[in-house]
Amino acid sequence: MIPFFAVVQVLISAALVTLVLMHSGREAGFGGMGFTPQSQGGTHIVERNLTRLTTVMGVLFFVNTVILYRLLA
Numbered sequence: 776m777i778p779f780f781a782v783v784q785v786l787i788s789a790a791l792v793t794l795v796l797m798h799s800g801r802e803a804g805f806g807g808m809g810f811t812p813q814s815q816g817g818t819h820i821v822e823r824n825l826t827r828l829t830t831v832m833g834v835l836f837f838v839n840t841v842i843l844y845r846l847l848a
Contacts, residue, residue, distance in 0.1 A: 784840070
């Protein structure tokens, strides 16, 4: 079970880093390359969905970390 959760941890980590970089401003991260749409008036639906997805991945990262801790302790 430990190798499975270790691989999942690496995959979640890579996804979380990518999502956080997509949140960066215009000149930094993936946002500077045009991967996130810029809205003029308010929060764009894609930006809200990106925030939700980042939150879900953060929670999954936390849960998987706790599972790995319990398996190794």
